[in-house]
Amino acid sequence: MDLSELYRDVIVDHNRNPRNFRPMPAADCHAEGFNPLCGDRLTLFVKLDGDRISDVSFQGSGCAISVASASLLTESVRGRTIPEAERLFATMHALLTRNDATVDVAALGKLGALSGVREFPARVKCASLCWHTLDAALHRQSEPVRTE
Amino acid sequence: MSAANVTPVSAPAPLDVVAIRREFPVLSTSVHGKPLCYLDNAASSQRPQRVIDAVSNYYETTHANVHRGVHLLSQQATDLFEGAREKLRRFVNARSTREVIFVRGTTEAINLVAQSYARPRLRSGDEILISWLEHHANIVPWQMVCEQTGARLRVIPMTRAGEVDFAAFKELLTDRTRLLALTHVSNALGTIVPVQRFIAEARRRSVPVLLDGAQAAPHLEVDVQALDCDFYCFSGHKMCGPTGIGVLYGRESLLAAMPPWQGGGDMILAVSFERTIYNDLPFKFEAGTPHIAGAIGLGAAVDYLQAIGLDRIADLEHDLLEYATARLAAVPGLEIVGTAPRKAAVVSFTMQGIHPHDLGTILDSEGVAIRTGHHCAMPVMEFYGVPATARASFAFYNTRAEIDRLVDALALAREVLG
Numbered sequence: 127m128d129l130s131e132l133y134r135d136v137i138v139d140h141n142r143n144p145r146n147f148r149p150m151p152a153a154d155c156h157a158e159g160f161n162p163l164c165g166d167r168l169t170l171f172v173k174l175d176g177d178r179i180s181d182v183s184f185q186g187s188g189c190a191i192s193v194a195s196a197s198l199l200t201e202s203v204r205g206r207t208i209p210e211a212e213r214l215f216a217t218m219h220a221l222l223t224r225n226d227a228t229v230d231v232a233a234l235g236k237l238g239a240l241s242g243v244r245e246f247p248a249r250v251k252c253a254s255l256c257w258h259t260l261d262a263a264l265h266r267q268s269e270p271v272r273t274e
Numbered sequence: 275m276s277a278a279n280v281t282p283v284s285a286p287a288p289l290d291v292v293a294i295r296r297e298f299p300v301l302s303t304s305v306h307g308k309p310l311c312y313l314d315n316a317a318s319s320q321r322p323q324r325v326i327d328a329v330s331n332y333y334e335t336t337h338a339n340v341h342r343g344v345h346l347l348s349q350q351a352t353d354l355f356e357g358a359r360e361k362l363r364r365f366v367n368a369r370s371t372r373e374v375i376f377v378r379g380t381t382e383a384i385n386l387v388a389q390s391y392a393r394p395r396l397r398s399g400d401e402i403l404i405s406w407l408e409h410h411a412n413i414v415p416w417q418m419v420c421e422q423t424g425a426r427l428r429v430i431p432m433t434r435a436g437e438v439d440f441a442a443f444k445e446l447l448t449d450r451t452r453l454l455a456l457t458h459v460s461n462a463l464g465t466i467v468p469v470q471r472f473i474a475e476a477r478r479r480s481v482p483v484l485l486d487g488a489q490a491a492p493h494l495e496v497d498v499q500a501l502d503c504d505f506y507c508f509s510g511h512k513m514c515g516p517t518g519i520g521v522l523y524g525r526e527s528l529l530a531a532m533p534p535w536q537g538g539g540d541m542i543l544a545v546s547f548e549r550t551i552y553n554d555l556p557f558k559f560e561a562g563t564p565h566i567a568g569a570i571g572l573g574a575a576v577d578y579l580q581a582i583g584l585d586r587i588a589d590l591e592h593d594l595l596e597y598a599t600a601r602l603a604a605v606p607g608l609e610i611v612g613t614a615p616r617k618a619a620v621v622s623f624t625m626q627g628i629h630p631h632d633l634g635t636i637l638d639s640e641g642v643a644i645r646t647g648h649h650c651a652m653p654v655m656e657f658y659g660v661p662a663t664a665r666a667s668f669a670f671y672n673t674r675a676e677i678d679r680l681v682d683a684l685a686l687a688r689e690v691l692g
Binding site: 127129132133138141142162163164165166167187188189190191246248249252 | 306307628629630631632634635636638639646647648655660661662690691692
C-alpha cells in the first residue's frame, strides 16, 4: 500500500489550496452532492455560454480526495462544451472504478493524479462525488438557481 | 500461564495481556505488511480462539435443530443453546431465563420493544424520551413507532462535554412520557451515562426504561436487577462473541403482556387455521430456527469475559483510556470530542486541517484500524458542528504500545497532508 500513490503532490496541493472555491451568485445551474457515509458535502456551480461551460466553481467540505477532485474538476471542465464534459465524466468514472480501464492517463493532464484512488476502494466515492454532482447540475440546468 | 487458566480471585492480579493477546488469532496478523493494531472495538471486537472453537465444535459435532427432535443431536443442541441462555441470564443477573430473548443484536432488540411494547400502547399525545447521544438504532425505531401511533419523540439535550443533561431530562419527563430509551454508554464519545439516576426518576413516574447496552455490556458489569431497568439490549459481536446474535433482557411482567413480534415456528404451542396458541417466554419472541451457533458462541464469550473479570477489564481499559487521552491531547491540532468525566475506552477526535477519512486511510496504511465517520450518531456530530470524527476505541487486549503507534501514525498523517 503506497500512500504516495493516493496523496500525490497535485492532490495535496489542491486540497490545501482548492481552485475556484467560491460561490457563484449568477450561476445558471448548480447541484449539491452529499456522501452521507463520510459527510463529504459540496455544491457545484456552473455558468453556461450556450452549451459551453464558461465558469465553474464549488463550495463545501470534505476529505482531501473529495476537495482536490472537485478543485481539479473545475479547472478541467471550464471552457468545455456539455457533451465534452460528459465524456470526461465517463472517462473519470472508468479511471476511478475499473481496474482494466484502458484510460490514457497522460491525456488527462492533472486529473490523472486521481488514478491512484482506484487502489483504495473505500475512497473511490470521495473522488467521484463531484463528477456525479456536475452531471446532476448539467441535467437540471433549466431549473432556476436561487440567489438569496 | 495461558488466559484459559485465568480465574477470578478476591484480590485481582493484573492481567497478563501478552497471554490474552495470544488467544486472539487475528491480533497476530498483519495488514499492509504491518502488525495489526486494532483500535475499532466500539464498532466490533475481535474474538478469542475459545469462542471460535465453541462455534466450530458445535457445527462439527452437535448441530441439529433445537426444541424439536427426539434424537440425540437435537437434544444436545437444545442443551447447548439453552445452556447459553442461562449463561447470559447470569451475565446480566436476570431473574429468569424467561427474561432472556435471543435476537440478532441490539438493533433488533430495540425494534422488538418498539413494535411489540410501544406500538400497541402509544396514542397521539404520548411521548417517547430519548437522548441526544443515541446511536441511530435507538432513534429510528422510535421515529417509526411515532409515525405509526401519532406519539411524539422528545430528545434530552446533551452538554458540551458529551453528557446527557439531567436537569433538562427532569423537565422533559412528564405525565405524557410513556417510555425512556437511553444509551448506557455513548458509542460516538464513550460517555458512561449515570443511568441509575435517570431510571430512579423515571420509576417515580412509572415510566418504563429501555437501556441500549451495546457499548456497555463488553466493558462494565451489568446487573439488570440493580439497575432496575425494564429492557436491556446488547450485541454479541461487540463483546468477543459472534455477529448476528444479541440479547434482549425484558422484565417478565412486561414481556408476558406483549404480543409476539414475528410469527412462525418455535414461537407457538399449537396452530390450526382457526387459532394459534403462542408459546411461553422466552420462545414467544423467537420465531423460526434461532442462531444456535451464535448463542453458543456468545455463551462462550461471556464465560471468557467473566473468567477474566469485568472489573479487571474495566480497570485495564481505563488505564488505556487515560494513557490515550494524555498522548492524543499532546498531538498538535488534535481536539478530543467528548470529555465527560466518566468514559468507556473511546476517544473521538478531530485533527485541524485533516479530514477524518484521510486520517483513516493514512492510519490504515500503518496497520492502525480506527473508525472514521459519523458513527451512526449524526445528531452528535451535528451538535459539535463536525461532519465526522476519528474514533479510537480500546479493548482489554490493547496495549500502550499500540496507542504509541496510533500517535506515530497521526504524525505521519500530518507529514503527508501538512
